Amino acid sequence: MSTALDALLGELRRHAGWENTSGAIAAAEGIAALPGDEPVRALLEVLRKADDVDLTDDAGDIGDEVHRLRAAAHAGLTACGARAIPLLRPLVSLELREPRHAVMIRALAALGDRTITPILEAWCADEVEEHFFLRLAAIEAVGLLKLPNASAVLHAVLTRPGALNQGWLKRITALALGRIGDADALEVLLDDPDWYARLGVAEAVKSLPAERASRLLARVRVDVDQRVREAGR
Numbered sequence: 001m002s003t004a005l006d007a008l009l010g011e012l013r014r015h016a017g018w019e020n021t022s023g024a025i026a027a028a029e030g031i032a033a034l035p036g037d038e039p040v041r042a043l044l045e046v047l048r049k050a051d052d053v054d055l056t057d058d059a060g061d062i063g064d065e066v067h068r069l070r071a072a073a074h075a076g077l078t079a080c081g082a083r084a085i086p087l088l089r090p091l092v093s094l095e096l097r098e099p100r101h102a103v104m105i106r107a108l109a110a111l112g113d114r115t116i117t118p119i120l121e122a123w124c125a126d127e128v129e130e131h132f133f134l135r136l137a138a139i140e141a142v143g144l145l146k147l148p149n150a151s152a153v154l155h156a157v158l159t160r161p162g163a164l165n166q167g168w169l170k171r172i173t174a175l176a177l178g179r180i181g182d183a184d185a186l187e188v189l190l191d192d193p194d195w196y197a198r199l200g201v202a203e204a205v206k207s208l209p210a211e212r213a214s215r216l217l218a219r220v221r222v223d224v225d226q227r228v229r230e231a232g233r
Contacts, residue, residue: 002038004034005031005034005038005039005042008027008028008030008031008034009027009031009042009046011023011024011027011030012024012027012028012031012046012069012072012076013069015027015068015072016065016068016069016072017065019064019065019068020068021068021071021072024068024069024071024072025071025072025075025076027072028043028046028072028073028075028076028079029075029076029079031043031076032076032077032079032080032081033079037083037087039076039080040077040080040083040084040087040088041087043073043076043077043080044073044077044087044088044091044100046069046072046073047069047070047073047100047103047104048100049069050066050069050070050073050099050100051098051099051100053066070099070100070103073103074103074106074107077103077104077107078107078110078111081111082111084107084111085108085111085113088104088107088108088111088113089108089113089115089116091104092104092105092108092116092119093119094118094119094122094123097131097134099133101134102133102134102136102137103137105119105120105123105134105137105138105141106137106140106141106144108141109140109141109142109144109145110144112145114145114147116141117145117147119138120138120141120142120145120147120153121138121149121153122138123135123137123138124138124139124142124153124154124156124157125156125157125160127160127162129162129163129164132162132164132165132169135157135162135169136168136169136172139154139157139169139172139173139176140172140175140176142154142176143175143176143177143178143179143180144176144179146179146180150176150180150182151177151180151182151185154173154176154177154180154182154185155185157169157173158170158173158185158189166194166197167194167195167196167197168196170189170192170194170196170197170200171196171197171199171200171203172200173200174186174189174197174200174201174203174204175200175203175204175207177189177204178201178203178204178205178206178207178208179204179207181207181208181209181212183208183212183213183215183216186201186204186205186208186216187215187216187219189201190216190219190220190223195223195225195227195228198220198223198225198228199225199227199228199231201216201220201228202220202223202228202229202231202232203231205217205220205232217232220232221233
């Protein structure tokens, strides 16, 4: 299997370097189709190496490649299914705050692991700007897991959006609110002056049942910003 695994890892890295995200994801999913724990460990190593890349003087190209590597590893880990959880879960804790941990927490949420709930709640409440990427991952994970207290956690995020990147945070929170079906909170966000927050609502509405989405869509389609209107089509 190591020959097949090595070949697929080479494909993953090559496609990531060639700006081919779908090709990198396909290679990662091919890795996930291999049996045993070795594919999981290999994908985790892809994440670790991505964190080791020095982006200090990067103009953007290397950073984009690293983003594609992480996206592919996430897809592969999710495709591995339940066998990935025992290897992933010990690598995530409140004290670990590297970019790979954001990918891991999203993968665990996609796999339905609710043992990460305390971490998600803490990261959702973390307003330290250096931890912003973890906060976004936690918000997304809360929506994916549809936790019993998801509405309360997400409402708290909106009351403390932080000093920077508020629009992006509200957009991701809107998507999570859509996943848990909180149409009332989405309607409140449609009054937000930041078009990016309202864009999140336009995207989130697609997750709601038709009868709950109709009122929101009516407002989205007459929004003052064309980008929001187009997202609601």
